[in-house]
Amino acid sequence: MEEPIYLDHNATTPVADEVWRQMLPYFGAGMSGGAAGGRSRQYGNPSSRHGFGRAARQAVEEAREKVAAAVGAHPSQVVFTSGGTEANNLALKGAAAWLKPGTLAVSRIEHPCVTRPAKDLRRQGWKLREIAVDAECRLDLDDLERTLAESPALVSVMLANNETGALQDVAAVADKARRAGALAHTDAVQALGKMAVDFRALGVDMMTLSAHKIYGPKGAGALIVDKRVELAPLLSGGGQEWGIRSGTENVPAIVGFGAACELLPGRLARVLQEGTGLRDRLEAGLKKMGAAIFAAGAERLPNTSFFALPSVEGETLVMALDRAGFAVASGAACSSASSEISPVLAAMGVEPSLAKGAVRVSLGQENTAAQVDAFLAALGGELSRLRSMAAVMAV
Numbered sequence: 011m012e013e014p015i016y017l018d019h020n021a022t023t024p025v026a027d028e029v030w031r032q033m034l035p036y037f038g039a040g041m042s043g044g045a046a047g048g049r050s051r052q053y054g055n056p057s058s059r060h061g062f063g064r065a066a067r068q069a070v071e072e073a074r075e076k077v078a079a080a081v082g083a084h085p086s087q088v089v090f091t092s093g094g095t096e097a098n099n100l101a102l103k104g105a106a107a108w109l110k111p112g113t114l115a116v117s118r119i120e121h122p123c124v125t126r127p128a129k130d131l132r133r134q135g136w137k138l139r140e141i142a143v144d145a146e147c148r149l150d151l152d153d154l155e156r157t158l159a160e161s162p163a164l165v166s167v168m169l170a171n172n173e174t175g176a177l178q179d180v181a182a183v184a185d186k187a188r189r190a191g192a193l194a195h196t197d198a199v200q201a202l203g204k205m206a207v208d209f210r211a212l213g214v215d216m217m218t219l220s221a222h223k224i225y226g227p228k229g230a231g232a233l234i235v236d237k238r239v240e241l242a243p244l245l246s247g248g249g250q251e252w253g254i255r256s257g258t259e260n261v262p263a264i265v266g267f268g269a270a271c272e273l274l275p276g277r278l279a280r281v282l283q284e285g286t287g288l289r290d291r292l293e294a295g296l297k298k299m300g301a302a303i304f305a306a307g308a309e310r311l312p313n314t315s316f317f318a319l320p321s322v323e324g325e326t327l328v329m330a331l332d333r334a335g336f337a338v339a340s341g342a343a344c345s346s347a348s349s350e351i352s353p354v355l356a357a358m359g360v361e362p363s364l365a366k367g368a369v370r371v372s373l374g375q376e377n378t379a380a381q382v383d384a385f386l387a388a389l390g391g392e393l394s395r396l397r398s399m400a401a402v403m404a405v
């Protein structure tokens with residue numbers, strides 16, 4: 011059987027060979043040398059004073075410099091976490107703990123790891139306001155401005171949406187927040203590696219990153235924090251990461267995160283050069299099949315296409331495509347058997363019947379035009395099959 015084709019890079023990416031190579035010594039595995047040769051035993055705890063510990067500390071600090079350099083931040087602004095989810099929770103709950111409860115404004119299209127902690131904060135006296143987006147998934151800046159006039163304290167708006175790929179004008183959001191005396195946070199997990207991301211230029215106070223979306227390992231991320239922001243830790247203990255995030259550092263994953271960030275400029279140059287070529291090829295084929303492309307009118311990530319084919323359930327299509335050898339995502343929440351429609355599409359005002367058909371393709375650096383063509387052919391075949399089955403059932 012042929013290798014399945016992976017078209018779900020917004021969910022996660024494979025670990026790049028170079029990233030894996032740099033991580034290997036820090037597992038400390040391979041008692042007899044192993045795949046990584048003589049340097050395969052760097053398993054020290056970065057808090058230890060001996061040579062093993064110092065080597066691990068040096069590796070963590072080098073990774074910190076690489077992550078900072080990738081986003082125009084200072085290494086002292088990088089707080090390593092277990093991933094994007096923890097960094098988003100830390101940003102909201104950690105900052106809220108130092109502020110007087112006021113209005114917390116988040117967009118209606120945030121990832122659940124922003125919306126859930128935001129909802130939790132209501133129990134601590136915060137007023138939650140969800141800022142609207144238009145039919146193209148673009149934030150309503152006037153709605154934000156009106157909200158900021160209330161009792162502003164904290165704003166969180168993502169840079170790129172994980173489902174539609176739509177980009178937000180986060181610099182404008184940060185500017186409005188600053189003028190209103192509020193702190194601004196952005197979730198840049200999906201943006202990193204697919205567009206230029208610059209912490210200073212965005213003007214936010216906090217920014218979330220995750221390694222596994224940029225060909226790094228799962229289980230590492232960072233919150234980039236302006237030093238003026240005080241954060242209460244979610245995890246207290248040994249005082250690692252300036253006391254903001256206690257717990258022995260995940261050294262191999264952090265090293266991998268640094269290595270993935272170091273590879274970003276080369277990849278980004280290719281992404282910018284190739285532009286939306288592959289995605290346009292995909293969407294031209296999809297439109298011929300009658301697909302509606304969500305957020306097509308917005309500025310979007312170059313790799314993401316979120317679409318629906320009328321009268322075909324997204325979940326059914328995803329399973330059929332999986333059997334045909336193509337890994338894509340559906341727009342439905344997969345946490346329950348009853349497939350809810352995507353809250354992002356609901357926020358955009360998409361008809362539930364169409365939203366139920368949502369399928370996301372997110373391309374990566376290893377995908378080719380031939381793979382896109384093969385996907386379109388398989389999709390066409392599955393569509394005919396599903397529609398003829400539906401016709402038979404209706405008889």
Ligand SMILES: Cc1ncc(COP(=O)(O)O)c(C=O)c1O
Nearest residue numbers: 093094095121172197199200220
């Ligand atoms: C926009 C966004 N934020 C946060 C996360 C969570 O990141 P992690 O998987 O590293 O916890 C994801 C993951 O899908 C995401 O797409």
